Each structure stands twice: as C-alpha cells, then as structure tokens.
Amino acid sequence: MTPDSPPASPLLLPETSPPLASEPAGPVFARIGEDLFRALRAAHHRKIVLQVPAGLVRNAHDLAAQLAGEAGCPVVVATRPCFGACDFPSPDEAPGVDAMVVLGHAPIPNVPRKLVTYFVEMRDPKGDVEALARIVHQAGLPKRLGLVASIQHLDLVPGLSAALERIGHRVEVGRGDRRLAYPGQALGCNYTSAEAVAADVDAFLFLGTGRFHPLGLAFAVSPPVWSLDPLQAILEPPIDRAALIRRRQLKVASCQNARRFGLLVSSFAGQDRSPMALALQRRARERGREAEIFVFDRLDPRDLIGRDVDVFVNTACPRIALDDSDLYEKPMLTPPEFLMVLGELPLEPYRFDTYH
Numbered sequence: 001m002t003p004d005s006p007p008a009s010p011l012l013l014p015e016t017s018p019p020l021a022s023e024p025a026g027p028v029f030a031r032i033g034e035d036l037f038r039a040l041r042a043a044h045h046r047k048i049v050l051q052v053p054a055g056l057v058r059n060a061h062d063l064a065a066q067l068a069g070e071a072g073c074p075v076v077v078a079t080r081p082c083f084g085a086c087d088f089p090s091p092d093e094a095p096g097v098d099a100m101v102v103l104g105h106a107p108i109p110n111v112p113r114k115l116v117t118y119f120v121e122m123r124d125p126k127g128d129v130e131a132l133a134r135i136v137h138q139a140g141l142p143k144r145l146g147l148v149a150s151i152q153h154l155d156l157v158p159g160l161s162a163a164l165e166r167i168g169h170r171v172e173v174g175r176g177d178r179r180l181a182y183p184g185q186a187l188g189c190n191y192t193s194a195e196a197v198a199a200d201v202d203a204f205l206f207l208g209t210g211r212f213h214p215l216g217l218a219f220a221v222s223p224p225v226w227s228l229d230p231l232q233a234i235l236e237p238p239i240d241r242a243a244l245i246r247r248r249q250l251k252v253a254s255c256q257n258a259r260r261f262g263l264l265v266s267s268f269a270g271q272d273r274s275p276m277a278l279a280l281q282r283r284a285r286e287r288g289r290e291a292e293i294f295v296f297d298r299l300d301p302r303d304l305i306g307r308d309v310d311v312f313v314n315t316a317c318p319r320i321a322l323d324d325s326d327l328y329e330k331p332m333l334t335p336p337e338f339l340m341v342l343g344e345l346p347l348e349p350y351r352f353d354t355y356h
Contacts, residue, residue, distance in 0.1 A: 086270025127230030
C-alpha cells in the first residue's frame, strides 16, 4: 500500500464552530513584560488563573506571585495538565476568576472563551538562520521545501526562508484554516498550513523541538518530513510515514467486524465535536452497528476499562488515538478511520483527522 496525501476535505461531518462574537476581547502577547503587566493593571481583574505547560511547572508559582503583584489581585495556578491551546481551564475548574494567562500557546481563532485570555506565546528567536540553512542544504534536502514551525519558533521562519532561498531552495509557507492564528503554524490537530502547499513542495521542514509535531505532520501530508531543532542545530532524518500509515491501516482492518462502538466526546470547549459524534452515531446505526456516546473532560484510560464496546472512536484530540492508543484496552480509532470501517472511506489514501 502506498500512502498518499489526503484530500482537502476528507470528512463531510459537522464540526462545532460557535460564533466568535460572544467571546470577550482578550489581548495576545508574545512575552511576559511590561505590556502584559500594564494590561492586567488596567483591567482591574478580581482573580486570575495562570496555566502553564508541563515543561514550565517548576517556575509557575514564582510567576504567579509576580503576576499577582503586578495585577493587584489573586492569581491561582491551574494544576491540571495542559495539552494545548484547546485545553484551558473552565470557570468551574477555577471558580471566581475573570481572566486567564496562558503560557506557551497561541489562541485558536475559532475557539470561543468565556474569560478574557492573555496568551503569552513564549517566542524564542534564537537560532542562526544562515547556519541552519547550510545544514539543510548540505544534507541534500529537495530544492522545493515547505516550512512549518511550532509557535515558539515562528519568528525564525522569515529569516530561515530567505537564507534557504539565497542558496538555491524554494520555500513555501502556507496559510492554514480558521483554527490557525499564523501562517506556517503547526497544531497537533491541524496541519492545514502544510496541506495548503503540499502540492507545490517535495519535502517539509519542521522547525522546532521534539517529535510530537513532526509525527503529526507526517500523518497529514505525503511529502517526507525532516525536523530541524533551531536551538541545537540538529537535523533529524525523515519520519517513516509509510510505516506510520501501515500500522493505522492494520488497526482499521482489525476492527472491520466490530459491532459495538463507543464514541468519545470531550467537554473541553476547544475539543468538543458533539455534532460530529452524533453524525457518526447515525451512520453507524444506519449500517446495523451499535454506537453509544461517552462524554469526558480529561480522558483517562482507566475510565474506559470494562465498557461493553468492541472499539472506541475518539472525536476529541486526534492524537489520543494516534499516539496513545496502546494505553487503552480496546482499539481506538479516529473519525476518518471509523468511516473506513463502515466502508464510507477507502484505506488509501489515508486521511488524517484534521480538526477544523
């Protein structure tokens, strides 16, 4: 089987898209500093909740104390693990707060928030773009490159693009859909900035650290994906996309005879795809399969133990099924994979569950 790039609209299923007009205005900041402090002081908040990603929890309490001193109001720290900009504290989790300060993430434009939210994107401009471009060029990457970056390293994209073009490459930086705040940005559930230029490039270069985004990008597009760590100036070899897709196709094939499905729905505002789950339930029942909906906030594998289903279908963060499926006692599919089981989509080309 030869994996191919997904079509532009792999799923004709409804997605949640509440109107943005009801969202309170919330400023966006690139770094912690006087601009943020001035805005907090001017807003006269009653109480603020601070959310930090796992890598910054050691400094969270010191930062909360600093924000409290600057804002002149209590600041509490959200302790639930933070998985992304779709996963922020609800008013029930932080009672009495009227604002959030969120570290390490950009806003998702089509996700409404009930509280004023200050996004501190933690941009890191460090990296010698000329040296990084030489590393890419000397490694023999194709001339036509698509460039994608995590939010922390987006500031390097213009400089690296120019440096690569000066030594003979053609660089494309795509603009994604309504879920992405910036061109070239990567989200774990959405790589439409890459999909927008996939037909015009021979390879993708991901600018950032870790394997999370390169893996997601490899699922979403067919050209090979290299990873460039701008802090350590290390270029990682392409991810074996064919092996990734083959494992998922085998998972789908193993579920062909399943009769009872559990459709998982997240109550997080940024992950709630209840309309999609209802549509999948109708489609399953039309084809003589049983499908029940299970609602959760933060999914824990222990919560699904003993459920009388053959297969789970996850409509929350797509990476739960792709990255964490081995943690669950029953097979875990994405919505496009479920439609493959029902016979509505073919196994090839593989469809990444892009969250729009």
